[in-house]
Amino acid sequence: MKPLHCSHGHENPPNSRFCLHCGEKLEQAENGNRESGLALAGRYRIVRELGHGGFGRTYLAQDLNRFGEACVLKEFAPQVQGTFALQKASELFEREAGVLYQLKHPQIPQFRELLRVKQNGEGRLFLVQDYIAGQTCRAILEARRNQGLRFNETEVLKLLRQILPVLDYIHSLGVIHRDISPENIIIRQQDGLPVLIDFGGVKQIAATVASQVMASSPATATRLGKVGYAPHEQMQGGIVSASSDLYALGATVLVLLTGKEPSEFIDPQTLTWVRSRHFSAIPLSPTLSHVLEQLLQPHPRNRPQSANQVLQALTSQSPQIAYSPPPPPSPQTQATVAVAPAGIAPTPSSPPTPVAQRSAPSGNNNAALGWIGKLILALGLILAAGGFGWWAGNLWIESQLRSQQREATPTQEDFENPVISPEEDDEPEPSSDFSQEEQQRKQTLRQRRMNLGIEYDFYVSLVDQAFWNEYPAQRGSSLSTDPDEARLREAWDRIAANLLTQIEQLDLSPQAKAQLGSYDQTDRDRWKARVNRLRVSSRTLYDIADAKFFRVFPKQEGETGSEFLDQPMGQIWQATVADSVKALQSREALERIVFESGDRSQQMSGTLQPGEGKAFTAQLSADQVMDVDLSTAANALFSIYSPTGNTIFLEDSRDRSFSGELPESGFYEFVVVSDADEPIDYQLDITVENPPESAFSVDESTED
Incomplete structure (x- = not known):
């Protein structure tokens, strides 16, 4: 009999009820899970079954290529009959897996890969994802x-x-x-x-x-x-x-x-x-x-x-949520007026049972209505007016909210002129204690900063950071107007001038510069989501942003950790990322490679400006054989990423070619970036060979 393993990977004798190492209850001992201990594709060893349903079974497994790290295998085995139904299900499963692997969030288990194996002559299909320890x-x-x-x-x-x-x-x-x-x-x-x-x-x-x-x-x-x-x-x-x-x-x-x-x-x-x-x-x-x-x-x-x-x-203080109001009451439906809790739209009630009409004697119409008829007519008019007023009021409120939202939302016109006027600026006038030369120097720096549209508070924090790195003894202190500190103030201004020149070279958009000092994790998550919708990973996004940023700020290369992101210089890097997202969305920095029926090769070419990058994506299948060749100048970096990112063929590499079998299906990414000082030409050639036709593409290794 096969040994049993707990969720931590500890091996135990067959029929054990509890782990001898950590005491965990071994559920498979009672359930008689025959899959326990089975190694799929020579990599994933099943520990026990976690659950099952109409779509298949879920297993806890160990990733033997990651030192026994726990993971989850979701086997796709729907209860459908017939070859066509199974083929259709497999196609839909692959499509869904392609969506799920793009989810990159720390509070969602990472989907690692789509796994095909062949066991006892039959193909099995699994989705592999991270295991989350907890309750x-x-x-x-x-x-x-x-x-x-x-x-x-x-x-x-x-x-x-x-x-x-x-x-x-x-x-x-x-x-x-x-x-x-x-x-x-x-x-x-x-x-x-x-x-x-x-x-x-x-x-x-x-x-x-x-x-x-x-x-x-x-x-x-x-x-x-x-x-x-x-x-x-x-x-x-x-x-x-x-x-x-x-x-x-x-x-x-x-x-x-x-x-x-x-x-x-x-x-x-x-x-x-x-x-x-x-x-x-x-x-x-x-x-x-x-x-x-x-x-x-x-x-x-x-x-x-x-x-x-x-x-x-x-x-918020007022927990009301804007909603889309229901359609106005039909003119033929009587409405009832009800008081709803704050923020909740009153839902239309069922129309009340109408009062039976009474026969009236012929004669004068007003007299024929009688006092009951007049009362019904009056109530009907009141209710109709109330219903119409409620509907009209909601339309008015909605129009006001939309108007306020339009006024509060910046538009492209708001950023067409990034210049900050002196009236809007917070920087104080240079001290009269300074020499005329120093006052003029500071006024020149101020005008350059305002022309760039950079807020004063962020500017000071950015220059202070660089100044303290060069003069660590001054860290945390502010320079005074004392004549003895004139040389330090001159050094501060020199550093400020250099930084403004670098920002000018970076050529950030007005929108990106307007947000300097306010970028945070929420922005980075939003950028990732946007490029993921383009079938592009955040790794590719950062490759393109890094090429532009580090060309201008080479001393910052390698400084992209959490501490760097919280610093003023990290804000400039994030502004560069924001512009890179737009370049990808506009297809300025992104091109889709499509292999038409019968095509085996595609060729892309173009010119990259200094610090510019270009990404290409191609939807390819597992087991295809791919040959890639890049012809370009020496001052270029080349990266090739698999759909899930689990396989990195090249990353920021000077190598120019790759040849091999593809491990998974999905959108592969090819990134070319320039770190040259002048424009460079490139030519990218990709050839893909399909594997031999088979009814079910699987890993041919047979498992016991």
Whole structure:
């Protein structure tokens, strides 16, 4: 019998119930997991099964190429019949995997690769991702419920503030999780941060295949999500959006707060949350109460439309979330007026049962109406006016909000002239204690800075940093007007002049310079998301930015760690990255290589200016043989990256060629950057040979 392994990789005798090294319970000893100990592709050794469903099974494994590091294998084996159905499922799975591997966020398990293996003559398909050590919110809740406890408001507010940026990130890429619940949020053991796991896209594939190639009803086959957590439109029609994820997050928070399941709060007739059952059961602050009210709105249009809206509501004094108002009442539908909580749109009620009309004697019309008829007519007019007024009021409010947003959002015209006028500038006039020469020198520096559109406070911090590096004895101190410090002030001005010259050479856009001093991790995450949508990695983005930045600031080369990013010079590097993102988005620095049917080779050529970079992407398949040759000047660097980044063929290299078999499918990246002092020409030749045709492309190694 094969030895058993715990999640830490410790080997134990067969039939062991607990790990002899760390005491972990060995679940496979009870489950009889026959896959335990199996090594796939000679690299991933299965430890035990973590779960299974309609799409396949999930295993805990060890990556033998990473010294036994724990990882997760998701096997894709949908319950579909027939060769066509299986082929369709595999195509969809590869497409979904291509989306998932682009997710680069510290609170999402990294998807490493798509793994094909052949075992006993049959192909198997796996998705490999990082293993997250920690406990799910469900496990924590269950442990607390056994003690009569649950999550408190402070804890769920912290959870919301830490998980909402993750949702904002994936939604910005067009990715919907589809299955948010306490089971799919892990509180990471390492740092206590929530990690979002088990994206529903892989599960959705099996449902999609069932609806497309099998006899299942589309409405049933495409349904995905947990009852009580997924909103009505997702469960009934398979419709998902950012608001459906936010609904599921609201349901998750409510379960954690109350310790009760969604079925205890949902009206079985309307399938909507009953406010009196859950909000009255626990004391909540007005902020959290209002936010949950809005997250759990039954109609998606009445919910917040982005995670960022919810985050702002949690941090603002007035926890109202802007929403898109429902359409105005139909002229033939009677409206009822109701008072809604702050920030919640009143939802139209069902029209009241009309009062039966009474027959009236013939004669004068006014008399025929009678006092009841007059009352009904008056009420109808009042209600109609109220409905119209409510609708018109919402339209007016919405127009005002849009107008304010337009006024608050900078446009291209705002940055066309970056010059700062003396009236807008914060720099004080040079001291009268200075000599005329020094005063003139400082005035010249001030004018150059204002022409560049650089704020005074950032300018001082930037020059101080460089000055203190050259004169460490002055670190932390400010220069006075004392004549004895005139030479130090002259040195400070000299350094300032050099820095302004370098910034001029960097040729940053007005938009990038306007934000100097305010760049942070949020900006870097947003840039990564934007280039990922272009099928470009952040590694390629930074290659292009580095070429431009380090050409002007060569002494800073190698200084890109977290400490550097927090410094003023790091702000200039980030401004360079911001401009590089735009160059990629505009395709100025990016070109897609497409191999048409029958094509084996492609050739790209052009000219790079000093410090300029160009990226190329090509969608290629695993097992293809690729030959790459670059012809260019000696002062150029060349990089080739695989889709997941797990394989780096060349990186900032002086080598000009590569030949070999491709390890994975997806978009490969080729980056050429110039560190020459003059324009250089380049020619990039790529040839791709397909492997022999086969029904299923797999790793030919046979596993026992």
